[in-house]
Amino acid sequence: MSASALIRSSAAVMAAKLASGEITSVELVQAHLDRIAEVDGGERGIHAFLHVNAEEALAVAADVDARRAASEELHELAGVPIAIKDLIVTKGQPTTAASKILEGWMSPYDATVIKKIRAARMPMLGKTNLDEFAMGSSTEHSAYGITRNPWDLDRIPGGSGGGSAAAVAAFEAPLALGTDTGGSIRQPGAVTGTVGVKPTYGAVSRYGAIAMASSLDQIGPVSRTVLDAALLQEVIGGHDPLDSTSLTDPSTGLADAARLGNVAGMKIGVVKELHGEGFQAGVENRFNESLDLLREAGAEIVEVSCPNFKYALGAYYLIMPSEASSNLAKFDGVRFGNRTLPTDAPLTIERVMAATRAAGFGDEVKRRIILGTYALSAGYYDAYYGSAQRVRTLVQRDFEAAFAQVDVLISPTTPTTAFKLGEKIDDPLSMYLLDIATIPANLAGIPGLTLPGGLADEDGLPVGIQLLAPAREDARVYRVGAVLESLLETKWGGPILDQAPALASTADEATAKIAAEEAN
Amino acid sequence: MSNETILSFEEALEKYDPVLGFEVHVELNTKTKMFSSAPNVFGDEPNSNVNEVCLGLPGVLPVVNKKAVESSILIGLALNCKIAPHSTFARKQYFYPDTPKNFQTSQYDDPICYDGWIDIELEDGTVFHVEIERAHMEEDAGKLTHMGGATGRIQGADYSLVDYNRSGVPLVEIVTKTIEGAGSRAPELAKAYVAAIREIVKNLGVSDAKMERGNVRCDANVSLRPYGQEKFGTRTETKNVNSLRAVENAVKFEIQRHAAVLDSGVLITQETRHWHEDTKSTTSGRPKSDADDYRYFPEPDLVPIVTSAAWVEELRATLPEPPAERRKRLQADWGYTDMEFRDVVNAGLMDEIEETVTAGATAAAARKWWMGEIARRAKLADVDPAALGVSPAVVVEIEKLIASGAINDKLARKVLDGVLEGEGTPTEVVAKRGLAVVSDDGALQSAIDEALAAQPDVAEKIRGGKVQAVGAIVGGVMKVTRGQADAARVRELILKTLGVEG
Amino acid sequence: MAAINRDDVAHLAQLAHIEMSDEELESMATELAVIVDAVKSVSEAAGADVPATSHPIPLTNVMREDVVGHVLTVEEALSGAPDAADGRFKVPAILEES
Numbered sequence A: 001m002s003a004s005a006l007i008r009s010s011a012a013v014m015a016a017k018l019a020s021g022e023i024t025s026v027e028l029v030q031a032h033l034d035r036i037a038e039v040d041g042g043e044r045g046i047h048a049f050l051h052v053n054a055e056e057a058l059a060v061a062a063d064v065d066a067r068r069a070a071s072e073e074l075h076e077l078a079g080v081p082i083a084i085k086d087l088i089v090t091k092g093q094p095t096t097a098a099s100k101i102l103e104g105w106m107s108p109y110d111a112t113v114i115k116k117i118r119a120a121r122m123p124m125l126g127k128t129n130l131d132e133f134a135m136g137s138s139t140e141h142s143a144y145g146i147t148r149n150p151w152d153l154d155r156i157p158g159g160s161g162g163g164s165a166a167a168v169a170a171f172e173a174p175l176a177l178g179t180d181t182g183g184s185i186r187q188p189g190a191v192t193g194t195v196g197v198k199p200t201y202g203a204v205s206r207y208g209a210i211a212m213a214s215s216l217d218q219i220g221p222v223s224r225t226v227l228d229a230a231l232l233q234e235v236i237g238g239h240d241p242l243d244s245t246s247l248t249d250p251s252t253g254l255a256d257a258a259r260l261g262n263v264a265g266m267k268i269g270v271v272k273e274l275h276g277e278g279f280q281a282g283v284e285n286r287f288n289e290s291l292d293l294l295r296e297a298g299a300e301i302v303e304v305s306c307p308n309f310k311y312a313l314g315a316y317y318l319i320m321p322s323e324a325s326s327n328l329a330k331f332d333g334v335r336f337g338n339r340t341l342p343t344d345a346p347l348t349i350e351r352v353m354a355a356t357r358a359a360g361f362g363d364e365v366k367r368r369i370i371l372g373t374y375a376l377s378a379g380y381y382d383a384y385y386g387s388a389q390r391v392r393t394l395v396q397r398d399f400e401a402a403f404a405q406v407d408v409l410i411s412p413t414t415p416t417t418a419f420k421l422g423e424k425i426d427d428p429l430s431m432y433l434l435d436i437a438t439i440p441a442n443l444a445g446i447p448g449l450t451l452p453g454g455l456a457d458e459d460g461l462p463v464g465i466q467l468l469a470p471a472r473e474d475a476r477v478y479r480v481g482a483v484l485e486s487l488l489e490t491k492w493g494g495p496i497l498d499q500a501p502a503l504a505s506t507a508d509e510a511t512a513k514i515a516a517e518e519a520n
Numbered sequence B: 001m002s003n004e005t006i007l008s009f010e011e012a013l014e015k016y017d018p019v020l021g022f023e024v025h026v027e028l029n030t031k032t033k034m035f036s037s038a039p040n041v042f043g044d045e046p047n048s049n050v051n052e053v054c055l056g057l058p059g060v061l062p063v064v065n066k067k068a069v070e071s072s073i074l075i076g077l078a079l080n081c082k083i084a085p086h087s088t089f090a091r092k093q094y095f096y097p098d099t100p101k102n103f104q105t106s107q108y109d110d111p112i113c114y115d116g117w118i119d120i121e122l123e124d125g126t127v128f129h130v131e132i133e134r135a136h137m138e139e140d141a142g143k144l145t146h147m148g149g150a151t152g153r154i155q156g157a158d159y160s161l162v163d164y165n166r167s168g169v170p171l172v173e174i175v176t177k178t179i180e181g182a183g184s185r186a187p188e189l190a191k192a193y194v195a196a197i198r199e200i201v202k203n204l205g206v207s208d209a210k211m212e213r214g215n216v217r218c219d220a221n222v223s224l225r226p227y228g229q230e231k232f233g234t235r236t237e238t239k240n241v242n243s244l245r246a247v248e249n250a251v252k253f254e255i256q257r258h259a260a261v262l263d264s265g266v267l268i269t270q271e272t273r274h275w276h277e278d279t280k281s282t283t284s285g286r287p288k289s290d291a292d293d294y295r296y297f298p299e300p301d302l303v304p305i306v307t308s309a310a311w312v313e314e315l316r317a318t319l320p321e322p323p324a325e326r327r328k329r330l331q332a333d334w335g336y337t338d339m340e341f342r343d344v345v346n347a348g349l350m351d352e353i354e355e356t357v358t359a360g361a362t363a364a365a366a367r368k369w370w371m372g373e374i375a376r377r378a379k380l381a382d383v384d385p386a387a388l389g390v391s392p393a394v395v396v397e398i399e400k401l402i403a404s405g406a407i408n409d410k411l412a413r414k415v416l417d418g419v420l421e422g423e424g425t426p427t428e429v430v431a432k433r434g435l436a437v438v439s440d441d442g443a444l445q446s447a448i449d450e451a452l453a454a455q456p457d458v459a460e461k462i463r464g465g466k467v468q469a470v471g472a473i474v475g476g477v478m479k480v481t482r483g484q485a486d487a488a489r490v491r492e493l494i495l496k497t498l499g500v501e502g
Numbered sequence C: 001m002a003a004i005n006r007d008d009v010a011h012l013a014q015l016a017h018i019e020m021s022d023e024e025l026e027s028m029a030t031e032l033a034v035i036v037d038a039v040k041s042v043s044e045a046a047g048a049d050v051p052a053t054s055h056p057i058p059l060t061n062v063m064r065e066d067v068v069g070h071v072l073t074v075e076e077a078l079s080g081a082p083d084a085a086d087g088r089f090k091v092p093a094i095l096e097e098s
């Protein structure tokens, strides 16, 4: 198998080839490092990676190959490489959260999911780009430059986890870790034609994920197939005594659910409020196609209503900045990160902190901190944060009522396909609207999966289909997702990414740029 | 010196009625911190007892220490509080370099303990009923050392150094309701209240309760109002007062200062104050810009604590006898007068005397040794009597040796020397130093004959009926025997030798 | 709900310890006013009888035993610090020179 064909395989196929000895992990890792070198750098490169961890990845790969040669029993995904969203702390690689305030910071500890990745002996290819502190829906708010959508280099890869989604879509990595607070795994998945899952809140430990909104944040898998996502969630999930909100449920049965292969007799609910008005026609068309396929496969499609979802976006934009304003208070230039001194006297700690935060945070981060500070401040708490937490209860009740009637819910993942870079950067509100369909799952803590639903008629760009299940029923989204994926791929004659344009090499340009920098 | 004008305490009390309130922070002596498994140890090398959680590094999460929760419930029960069936944590937000996350994880709406009371007995027996508003769990901050500048104080410092070893140490903050009616006893009450809290948490075993180490710290709220006025005056909060005497003095000073300010027609500024031991005065605290708005909200990284009745009762069953009740019982058992008992309490020797009595000494003997010879030596050595190195068992053994006539009081002190010099148990010291009373009548008789021969005129006086002169001969015999004779027996033998009835 | 103005933002920026220029305060006030307006329906959505949800999946009594776990070395603890001295984190003066 050629290296270019190899990197287009699913993680499950890569794992099988490693197990059979057809390929080595070193070959597999090197093929991905070569791909990164080929397409990630330069002016028109994807720029999915903020840091490439070549040396360690190859060392881990060599170790896996040696162990396999010695017939040691290894994890199913041992030797399969993975990319890590740079919001998750890693020993030995810088962690920046795409913020200047953390430039060059090396964590002295590993996130729990990283410990699990290491235990499974999955080589880490590097750290992927994101909106600063995961605040954004386009990865344009990174302090280290934008990431491009492999489907159209002038479009956003979604956000905040645009780096992880683009890396997987551009075959720079078969798997990646993302974090999802309001849709940051699912929305980039939708606009890049990849798969992404936000697990049930607490199913995957948050320890070591730099917090944005603690009650909403969740780490989850990013991949090209539903089965791959299931395999990865089984690696990273499970109880963690270091996270008080971690569930004790084992993270098993997900891959089995993805392999089950039938939806006959299942009831699937279409959320009235999450499609139709405000959704792009091409998105709506692909969504209806998926409904038809599921119906043909024996599922019963019914419409359900979640009337309180109209408040979900508002509640989210109160809870998220409130918690974020508190979580980001620790970035003050005292214990870690960069310190900036004020340009004038006096040089008191208060002023140094304020100057540090002014220089270290980007506009969107500041906007959310100020909004959150406002929502929590004396006299406003009840009207804002308190009300938003009550809306959260209403959204949960809507889901409860819906899941009393159906097994899973379905909707488009995003109202539109990828928009052009720069198009909404100055319009925070319209940017926030992109998360309209993904936010309810975060408010309620339930699992949500996005998978590619085809290409929109008007622009030929990927459309995402979202599946939602009750809390702790993550297996259901994998079961239905895998069936829909196979029905769609049969229809398309292969994975949707086969239809993505080939990426031109930017390697020469990137090399030249590095040489120029070194010359300076 | 303070540049504040103050009124005399008497004049202040003549004009104004003081209202008090206390927030006492108690550091728990758990093995680990409130929200992380890093060790809770005092006095180690800076930043050596921290992990990523105590430093508030990016990505960390807290996990509640169960022992700290149980200790908090015990404190609540000892203070007659209700234990909340459902209690939550909250974030209190303010930026300060000793606070790693720039918020303190504390409790706000639902403290674990609330609505309690404690009766405080002043030295003359007057009892004040103090109501407890709440006792909640939270975490301590790191320690700042101010460098540069003349005083080591925050004022005029060039920079500060931060040690986060204390960051995250479990705290229980005990908050009183407002205390009215203390009048001129206010400073005394303040001291007695803090002493009582310290005694309770020490007795519970949940805190080392050393004020000099900051294990127990008091924020004292003081306000004044004209007599007869119902509305409270504006209060000040004097922060982190860390000795009993300082609590008393700080309350007294604030009453005097407030009175002077009010007298001059100026309003009291609601603010925090700092107590200065050197000048015995308070100064205005640093103006804290966030002070008006802590933006509390429920801690999303922690889940509620639910206390079942069974759990609370299980803890209640482990409560030791309350200190005040114990004191009453011990005084009655020992038969000490009020004054004797108060002296024992003030000397901090109640525990030692109790152990000594339990080990077999009489209450009188235990008091005699601990309050006498041991206390005297401790004072000379500038240590606590309990730390001198005399165990209750030593006292019991010495007392037995005296009772059996093997040694006398004078020898006993030499035995104590030997014990303190590490020569072994009292019995071993007696043997090693040859300190036993000379009880061989033959040996004594020759010493007596020698003494009588040396003072024939005295011997004559005694024969003539002046029995009280026998003391001089006894002294001579004691001198010859280097004190190792039983004086009573010597007297008996002298009189017998001279043929005189005693 | 009051509209959010420049002075409000200045106060919030002070609470949040973020230095802001006059232009930043102005533009932030404008943006926040729009956002606050967009989310204000939330305050009327749920009645007081609806309980607040702080945690999406309700758990209680998650506690750990009082057993010492891992500790960073002093070097590791200080490794990310912008400034340190004498085994401790070094910070500028807390009070203004007076």
Ligand SMILES: [Mg+2]
Pocket (backbone or CB within 6 Å): B023, B173, B219
């Ligand atoms: Mg307080």
Ligand SMILES: [Zn+2]
Pocket (backbone or CB within 6 Å): B025, B138, B173
């Ligand atoms: Zn406190």
